Amino acid sequence: MKLTLTAVENIPMVEPGDDLVDQICAGLESMGESLLDGDILVLAQKIVSKAENRYVDLKTVVPSAEAIALGHEVDKDPRKVQVILDESNEVVRKRPGVLIVEHRLGFVAANAGIDQSNIQQNGVDGDDLCLLLPVDADASAETLRANIRARMGVEVGVVINDSIGRAWRMGTVGLAIGVAGMTALEDYVGGEDIYGRELLVTQVAAADELAAGASLVMGQTTEKAPVVLVRGYRSRANNPEVSGVQPLLRPKAMDMFR
């Protein structure tokens, strides 16, 4: 078994309103490549957010008293804190320089995944410009999947990933924030080991593993490689009807670490 992860070349700088499917198809064509059934496309959250014009100009944000107090407490721009709170269900941890929240889409992330690097828009630069996560990353992934199917007649999976920090370990890893056309959490319930013994660990976060592997190919920023084509992945999930990122999100009541 062989998995290949290939950076889609020649993706232009994405602007609000851009058609990512057009750009991906053109990029693949420029490489002499085309999509096959079963391929997975992993897209960096940043280009999805840019295409969806999820920019916020902080000069337009009026922070609430809560955001001002919290900004003082964690030493962050209260306007940015306001945007983070607006994007969050609740604050999970706060320390000077650190604000970890449950994003309204359900996952735990620092600063609600809001980004200030590698963005520039209408002359508003980093200090005043934020880029939010997509409104609904699963819906974004599903729209991309459906458009690819409609235009090219191929059944692909789509994962939107982001670089996210973790408890217990240093550094970010790519994680899935939106999933379509594949089972995010592979469930081996009822499976057996090679000696016929019932498997105890039965759930594998396949979409997160894809997101992490693709993140290596995306790399950091100097080469722009925001789309990765994954070929050779075959899900062994026995719950193919489940889609979206939700199965990867541990419900708060089941989480011992917040």
Add this chain to the structure above:
Amino acid sequence: MKLTLTAVENIPMVEPGDDLVDQICAGLESMGESLLDGDILVLAQKIVSKAENRYVDLKTVVPSAEAIALGHEVDKDPRKVQVILDESNEVVRKRPGVLIVEHRLGFVAANAGIDQSNIQQNGVDGDDLCLLLPVDADASAETLRANIRARMGVEVGVVINDSIGRAWRMGTVGLAIGVAGMTALEDYVGGEDIYGRELLVTQVAAADELAAGASLVMGQTTEKAPVVLVRGYRSRANNPEVSGVQPLLRPKAMDMFR
């Protein structure tokens, strides 16, 4: 940029004392493949532990009063709890059915990474047999790396991975527990984004991303695929002198989630 992750074929069932380098070389040869400078080999912890004979027969374990009490509290075999405690620095969380510890090697994992699936030894089967993690997974990785270099004259990286659960998210992902010949944590301190703005998120857990991607290849095959050859990875780390898994482990004093 293209990354390929290929399962090394024909790795036999590993027994204590087996020479993994021999087995990997034979497997690669059977595929008409050979190692190149810069390749990364990702090995499943399980085969490293088996080769190092890290089996424990629970029938030989006499649980302490602490292990008996804790076993009762978390509804686990007190003999297994004893083995977990022996392998741990401290208990991080305990609940019925759950025992999450800081392994003596420093990472946080359920049951100290002790495994009871896919093992069988001298007729002692799963219920009485445990397989511990390697004594020193970085040293195991370094020995493999050095042996490959000595025998084949190639400079490869070696990652030993394991499937480990996480805070906040469901399912396991492959994570690195031993690393040699590559920089586990890529550090972009001082780097700039594509608009020349200083990067804020500067550390990427590259070895974990490799471990996760390789885990997909290992996990998908009903055939055993405990070794994955990763080709095409080029570290962009600016701290190449740092080796081992330690940089990936968040010091407890810096961890808000235990």
